[in-house]
Amino acid sequence: MPHTDDSGNSGRDDFERERSGSEGSGSEGSGREGSGREGSGRDDSGREDFEREDFERPMRLALAQAGLAAARGEVPVGAVVLGPGGEVLAEAGNDREATADPTAHAEILALRAAAARRGEWRLSGCTLVVTLEPCTMCAGAAVQARVARVVYGAADAKAGAVGSLWDVVRDRRLNHRPEVLHGVLAAECAEALRDFFAARRPRRS
Numbered sequence: 386m387p388h389t390d391d392s393g394n395s396g397r398d399d400f401e402r403e404r405s406g407s408e409g410s411g412s413e414g415s416g417r418e419g420s421g422r423e424g425s426g427r428d429d430s431g432r433e434d435f436e437r438e439d440f441e442r443p444m445r446l447a448l449a450q451a452g453l454a455a456a457r458g459e460v461p462v463g464a465v466v467l468g469p470g471g472e473v474l475a476e477a478g479n480d481r482e483a484t485a486d487p488t489a490h491a492e493i494l495a496l497r498a499a500a501a502r503r504g505e506w507r508l509s510g511c512t513l514v515v516t517l518e519p520c521t522m523c524a525g526a527a528v529q530a531r532v533a534r535v536v537y538g539a540a541d542a543k544a545g546a547v548g549s550l551w552d553v554v555r556d557r558r559l560n561h562r563p564e565v566l567h568g569v570l571a572a573e574c575a576e577a578l579r580d581f582f583a584a585r586r587p588r589r590s
């Protein structure tokens with residue numbers, strides 16, 4: 386099993402994030418299983434032991450990280466890692482520009498910080514909460530970290546790897562498959578991206 390997913394990029398760039406952010410708003414989740422988000426807390430076995438409301442508070446923390454990222458000129462994506470008891474282990478925002486690091490997505494930074502804090506690479510029982518559907522790299526990292534679940538806000542129709550373009554974390558060929566919950570504060574998460582790119586878009590008159 387490959388330990389990295391950095392065999393190039395997934396075609397995602399800022400523009401694609403922008404477009405997905407735009408598409409993800411309003412009727413966000415378009416192209417997904419309709420409004421079937423109610424069933425999204427279940428994994429393959431139909432298990433559902435967490436509720437959407439449980440993750441609104443951490444998602445607001447992730448949104449705050451996205452806001453900080455935007456203020457730094459980064460694409461506004463934020464992530465939080467929760468410990469098994471729901472405690473916040475780490476928070477991070479996208480930091481690619483400042484670090485000149487193509488892997489410095491919010492999820493990667495948050496997973497690294499959480500693992501460092503716990504002193505082990507396995508994040509068993511932990512939850513990754515992120516404002517935007519993870520890309521292939523970050524979805525792969527979530528699997529590698531053995532997180533128990535992935536919770537995200539806005540879908541990414543252009544590069545999402547947790548249900549949109551691919552479903553890396555729930556591939557039945559994998560031994561470890563995190564649970565997935567999506568659509569948590571999706572409108573706000575998409576709005577952060579939309580606002581960011583709208584502010585940067587050159588105006589024509």
Ligand SMILES: [Zn+2]
Pocket residue numbers: 490492519520521522523524
């Ligand atoms: Zn990513």
